[in-house]
Amino acid sequence: MRPVAIIGTGQTQHARCRDDLSQPELVREACLAALHDADVPPSDVDAVLISNMELFEGRAMPELWVGEAAFAARKPCMKVATGGTSGTSGCIAGFHQVASGLFDVVLVVGFEKHSEGHTQTGMALTDPFWDRAVASGALGNFALSVSQYMAERGVTEQHAAEVAVKARRNASNNPHAHLQMPDLTTDAVLSSRMLAHPLRLLDMCPQSDGACAIVIACETEARRRCARPAWVKAAVTRHDQPYLGDLGNRLAEMRTLREAARVAYEKAGIQQPLRDLDVAEIYEPVTYAELAWYEALGFCTDGDAGRLIEEGVTTMQGELPVNPSGGVLSTNPVGASGVIRVAEAALQIHGRGGERQVDGVRTALATGYGVYAWADAIILGEALQ
Amino acid sequence: MSAAQHKRPRIGVAGLGETGPVAADPRSIPEMVLHAVEAALDDAKLSFDAVDAVVTASVDLFDGLTASNVAVTEVVGAVMKPETRIAADGQCAFAHAACQIWAGAYKTVLVVAHGKPSMVPHQALTAWAMDPIHVQPLGVDFLVCAGLVAQALAGRDADAVSRWARTAAARRCAAMRRGVAGACTSDEVLASPAVATPLTEQMCAPLADAACAVVLRRLDEGDETDTRVLIQGVGHDLDVHSLGDRDLTSWNGLGRAYERACAQADVSTPSAFGVFEPACLYPHEEDLFTDAIGLDAAHLRESGNHNAALFSPEGGLFAGATPVAAGLSRVIASVRRLREDPQLERALAHGTWGPAGQGQAVSILEATT
Numbered sequence: 001m002r003p004v005a006i007i008g009t010g011q012t013q014h015a016r017c018r019d020d021l022s023q024p025e026l027v028r029e030a031c032l033a034a035l036h037d038a039d040v041p042p043s044d045v046d047a048v049l050i051s052n053m054e055l056f057e058g059r060a061m062p063e064l065w066v067g068e069a070a071f072a073a074r075k076p077c078m079k080v081a082t083g084g085t086s087g088t089s090g091c092i093a094g095f096h097q098v099a100s101g102l103f104d105v106v107l108v109v110g111f112e113k114h115s116e117g118h119t120q121t122g123m124a125l126t127d128p129f130w131d132r133a134v135a136s137g138a139l140g141n142f143a144l145s146v147s148q149y150m151a152e153r154g155v156t157e158q159h160a161a162e163v164a165v166k167a168r169r170n171a172s173n174n175p176h177a178h179l180q181m182p183d184l185t186t187d188a189v190l191s192s193r194m195l196a197h198p199l200r201l202l203d204m205c206p207q208s209d210g211a212c213a214i215v216i217a218c219e220t221e222a223r224r225r226c227a228r229p230a231w232v233k234a235a236v237t238r239h240d241q242p243y244l245g246d247l248g249n250r251l252a253e254m255r256t257l258r259e260a261a262r263v264a265y266e267k268a269g270i271q272q273p274l275r276d277l278d279v280a281e282i283y284e285p286v287t288y289a290e291l292a293w294y295e296a297l298g299f300c301t302d303g304d305a306g307r308l309i310e311e312g313v314t315t316m317q318g319e320l321p322v323n324p325s326g327g328v329l330s331t332n333p334v335g336a337s338g339v340i341r342v343a344e345a346a347l348q349i350h351g352r353g354g355e356r357q358v359d360g361v362r363t364a365l366a367t368g369y370g371v372y373a374w375a376d377a378i379i380l381g382e383a384l385q
Numbered sequence: 386m387s388a389a390q391h392k393r394p395r396i397g398v399a400g401l402g403e404t405g406p407v408a409a410d411p412r413s414i415p416e417m418v419l420h421a422v423e424a425a426l427d428d429a430k431l432s433f434d435a436v437d438a439v440v441t442a443s444v445d446l447f448d449g450l451t452a453s454n455v456a457v458t459e460v461v462g463a464v465m466k467p468e469t470r471i472a473a474d475g476q477c478a479f480a481h482a483a484c485q486i487w488a489g490a491y492k493t494v495l496v497v498a499h500g501k502p503s504m505v506p507h508q509a510l511t512a513w514a515m516d517p518i519h520v521q522p523l524g525v526d527f528l529v530c531a532g533l534v535a536q537a538l539a540g541r542d543a544d545a546v547s548r549w550a551r552t553a554a555a556r557r558c559a560a561m562r563r564g565v566a567g568a569c570t571s572d573e574v575l576a577s578p579a580v581a582t583p584l585t586e587q588m589c590a591p592l593a594d595a596a597c598a599v600v601l602r603r604l605d606e607g608d609e610t611d612t613r614v615l616i617q618g619v620g621h622d623l624d625v626h627s628l629g630d631r632d633l634t635s636w637n638g639l640g641r642a643y644e645r646a647c648a649q650a651d652v653s654t655p656s657a658f659g660v661f662e663p664a665c666l667y668p669h670e671e672d673l674f675t676d677a678i679g680l681d682a683a684h685l686r687e688s689g690n691h692n693a694a695l696f697s698p699e700g701g702l703f704a705g706a707t708p709v710a711a712g713l714s715r716v717i718a719s720v721r722r723l724r725e726d727p728q729l730e731r732a733l734a735h736g737t738w739g740p741a742g743q744g745q746a747v748s749i750l751e752a753t754t
Contacts, residue, residue, distance in 0.1 A: 001489040022518065048623075053451065054472070060446035060514040061472060064739045067623045074641060077623035077744075078481065079472040081445065083452035089469055093481060099488035101393055102619075102649075125451040129413075237438075237467035242455040259465060371452050 002099045003384055005222035005229030006214050008038020009343035009350075014178040014210030014331045017115035023062065024069035027111050030211035030336075031070050034107065034343075037352075038215035039225055045215075046103035048072035050079045051090035051110035052335035055122040070109050070213075084283065085237070086110060087212070087338020088368025088376035092235045094216045104218045110336035111211035119207050119334075130243060138285065139204070141244060141372055143196035145251035146288040150198065152252050153295070157198060159306040160287035161189035164202050164329065166315055167284075171326025173316075173355035178208040178331040203287040210333035212340045219384070230349035230364070230380040234267035236260040240373035247373055251289065257296040257367065257375035264377040265298070270363070273298045273320075274313070277379075278361040279348045280322045281341040283369040284329055290322065293367070297377075316358070324348070324356040338368040342378055349382050393487040397612030398750065400429025400600030401717045406593030406705020408565045409503035414448065417596040418499050419460040425495065425598035433462035436600070437491035441470045442478035442498035442709050446510055461497050461598075474498075474664075475597060475713030476736025476746035480619035482601050483748075492603045499596040500707040507592055507708060515740060516626060528589075530740040532581025534633045535669045539583050541634070546583045549668035550574040553588045553703070555687075556668070560700025565593050590666045593705025597713040599720075614720045614750050617731075618652070620645030621746035628741060636670075638745040639677035639735070650749040652731070655680040659729035660695040660722050662715040664736045666706055671696075673742065674735065695729075698722065712736020716748055723752045 010033025012018070012026055021029065027050075035042060048070050050063040059065070063072070063079040070077070080090040087110040094108040123137040149155065165184050172182035184202070192202040222229040238256035240247065247253075261273075270276045282297070284290035291305035299320060300308050308314055314322035323329075325344040328337050345364035347353050362383070368376035402424025404410065404417050412420070426432065439461045443453040450456055454470040461468070469485075471478040475498030482494040511527035539545045550571040557566045557574075569577075569587055577587035604610060620642035625631055647653065655678050663674040675682065686693045697703075699718060702711055712735065719732035731751045738744040 053445070055445045055451045058446075058513065059517070060510055061444060061739065062514075063473070063623070064514050064743055065516050065626050068625055072623050073625045074638070075623065076621045076642075076645070078477040078621065080469060081452065081472045082454065082468070082470050093469055096485045096488040096490055097481070099490070100484035101487060102484055122451050125445075125449060127450075127456065237469070238465055239458050239463045239468040241459045241464050256465065371455055 002101055003219040004095045004098045004232045005217055006346040006380065007217045007222050007226035007229050008034045008040060008215035009346050010034030010037050011176050011212035011340060011343060012210045014176055014208040014333060016178065016206065016208065018113065018209035019115065023111065023113050024066045026113060026209065026211045027066045027109055028069040030213040031107060031109050034213035034215050040105060040215055042071040045071055045075065045105050045107045047076040047097060047106045049090045049094050049106065049108045050077065051081060051086040051339060052079065052112060053081055053083065053086060053122065055125055056119050056334060057113055057117040071107065082370055082374060084285065084334060084370030085338055085368035085374045085376050086335050086370065087340065088342060088366065088378060089237065091214060091339060091342045091378065092237060092376060095232050095235050098216050098218050104221050106216045107213060108216065108339060109211060109213040110339035112333035112335040113209045114207035114333065115209050139196050139199065142286050143199050146198060146286065149251040149288060149292055153303045153305065155288065155291050155306045157190060158186065159291060159309050160203055161186035162309045163287040163290045164189040167323060167327045167329035170316060170324050170356065171330035174325045177326040178206055199286065205285045205328045205332040208331050208333045210331065210336055212336040212343050214339060214343050214346060228350050228382060230346035231384045233379040233381045234264035235378045236264045237376050242371050242373060250373060251292045254292060254296040256373055257293060260375045260377035261297045264379050268379040268381065270379065276363060277320055277365050278363050279324065279345065279358045280320060280365040281325060281344045282322060282367045283338060283341055284327050285369065287329065321358045324353065324358055341366040341368065345380050349380050395604040396483055396486050396616045397602050397604045397610060398599060398614045398616065398720045399602040399612050400425040400431065401720055402428060402598040403714065403717055404596045405563065406565055406595045406707055408593060410501065410594035414456050414499055414501055415460045417594065418457045418497060421596040421598040422461055422495065422497060425600050429600040431493065431600060435493055436462055436495045437493050438467040438485060439463045439495045439497065440478045440482040441468060442473065442475040443470065444472050444709055446513055447500065447505060447507065447708055449505065457497065461495060473744060474736040474738040474746060475710050476716065476748060477621055479599065479713055479716055479748060480621055480746060483616050483619050486601060486603045494601045496599045496601060496713065498710040498713040500709040501594045502592040502708055503594050527740050528581050530628060531667055532584050533628065534741050535584050535667065536582065537633045538669050538672060549588055552668035552671060556697060556700045556703035559698065560704035563699055563704045565705045566591050566700065566703045584667055588667055590702040590706035593707050595705060595707040595710050595714065597710045597717055599713060599716060613753055614723050615753055616748060617751045618646035618650035618749040624743045626743060633741055636673040636677040636742045636745060638742065639674065642745045642747050643678045646747050646749050652749060656684050658694055658731050658733045660698065660719060660732040662701065662719045662732065662734045663697060664702055664711045664715050666702055712746055719750050723750060
């Protein structure tokens with residue numbers, strides 16, 4: 001495969017409501033930032049990929065409207081949309097388009113403006129025959145699978161609260177993050193409003209307005225334009241059937257993420273993830289999911305996730321910092337959330353993470369999660385070989 | 386290594402499957418898609434196990450589903466496999482699948498597109514793809530846009546409307562064998578109710594439900610295959626959105642997409658093609674298509690030159706126009722024609738999406754010798 005690297009990233013200030021900007025303006029802000037970061041003029045972009053979940057804004061094919069803002073006018077452009085994994089899928093599509101030899105420089109931008117739609121209505125538009133009446137929306141689904149996960153693996157509400165605190169404190173180092181809660185405590189998380197047992201308000205991700213873009217380049221362009229490209233070592237996708245009743249052990253097992261990570265590690269030469277990875281940006285829509293992903297991603301054995309968060313292994317000072325950006329728990333414009341994971345992982349390789357930079361990052365993991373069971377795993381490295 | 390220097394592997398179109406267009410398919414979307422997928426795998430003599438990855442095309446608002454590929458994940462065989470969903474015309478999914486193989490990511494990729502306009506007020510939904518601030522409030526949908534384009538073209542050619550009526554009648558007749566359109570005369574086309582002046586009802590390709598599937602396979606040295614058709618080039622383009630910012634009398638985006646594909650295929654003239662399968666919803670779009678790629682009518686068999694190229698020999702989208710799947714249906718029609726007629730060497734398949742042809746895509750397909 002032709003080598004591919006991320007040479008620039010850019011994102012907006014994420015917030016509950018960016019009513020100062022239209023959707024195209026939001027997209028433009030992120031794209032401009034990424035192109036500036038990569039030192040690539042818009043005219044040098046060969047193709048554009050856009051990721052967005054159109055029913056969250058109640059639109060059809062929004063790339064038609066926002067394409068110009070993404071510098072896609074008169075260029076090859078298409079939209080990728082796979083639920084929560086839209087952003088990571090868009091990035092992987094960009095990797096493939098550059099690796100194919102068709103294009104040398106591709107811009108990927110994800111966006112969502114939840115404040116202009118009704119997300120829960122969009123989430124409820126699931127299978128009309130079986131799921132819509134009983135299992136629509138994130139909250140109910142997670143409450144069921146989290147309850148099962150807690151029972152099987154022994155994680156506690158306290159463990160989840162520690163994840164919530166870690167995420168929001170990390171976010172306070174990220175000027176783009178939506179939630180800024182530097183003084184959050186586990187007591188505050190545990191006393192926050194119960195939404196659907198065992199999930200409390202502060203266990204959940206927010207709905208954010210925002211956009212994020214990355215610039216992907218072939219080897220020649222990457223070496224010419226970027227002092228420290230983030231090379232794509234592996235990019236793996238696994239989808240699953242979506243029916244709640246047919247995936248009994250959804251959160252605890254998460255077989256798609258396990259398999260995607262296994263294949264990605266193999267491709268990238270990762271033998272012991274906790275040791276071999278320097279940072280991870282994982283898509284955790286709910287606190288308990290982060291714990292479940294520790295197990296699925298091989299950071300620990302099954303049932304040991306609680307210990308990892310108790311011992312601070314995944315904090316900024318720990319062995320493997322997870323989500324220095326604050327993660328999805330702090331910022332969640334769905335169509336952009338996956339792109340943010342990849343951009344933040346690349347940022348760490350680039351060494352441009354500012355207050356959230358982890359020292360000496362050589363290998364970074366980014367993951368995507370969507371439709372309750374889909375997963376992407378991407379590994380970036382500072383060295384091509 | 387730059388894009389220009391990159392040597393790509395050969396990709397064969399190994400299998401074709403489709404439901405065929407019908408006005409209102411009584412089956413669910415998954416049932417329709419399964420039919421097309423199984424037919425494509427049978428045609429390719431492959432099982433689900435041989436498929437490395439899937440690229441699907443669907444649009445959430447048209448299907449009334451969030452992440453609408455969830456409806457087909459199982460029937461396309463994507464459980465525990467990589468699936469990418471492109472929310473645009475099926476030609477884009479086809480092009481992206483080719484990219485995945487050229488990238489070396491996979492050997493065999495299944496491409497699937499579907500549309501079921503019978504279950505929704507499709508034309509009304511297209512208004513939701515228009516700029517919601519400046520255009521959508523005016524009640525503009527894709528049909529209105531097509532009417533504006535036709536008006537602009539008719540304004541500079543007094544014979545255009547009667548010529549389009551003859552074209553529509555001819556396409557409807559050609560489509561009789563396969564599709565949902567009924568035959569009619571050009572007088573009947575002109576006499577049918579106006580839908581977006583100067584377009585009349587019979588000038589519009591009829592909406593239809595359909596699912597299409599294509600199997601793409603990298604051809605490695607030593608592979609035993611009876612694949613007869615290769616992908617030589619793909620190109621796509623997104624023009625500006627605002628109608629006021631575009632020359633509505635030309636499909637410049639198609640011209641750019643065509644040039645990109647021709648550069649890959651080392652093709653320099655439309656006379657290199659033996660068959661054209663444009664995705665034209667209205668007869669005036671055939672004018673836009675031929676102008677954009679520089680195709681002279683004298684190169685077409687319809688002109689009386691029996692050695693010239695075929696143009697929508699099965700009536701094109703007048704057999705049934707399926708949103709999202711239309712472009713992939715043109716790929717299937719092109720490959721089928723190349724397989725059936727050994728005299729034909731090369732085909733151009735086309736897809737378009739968005740208002741007034743904002744999105745354009747083409748594929749260049751070539752018969753192996």
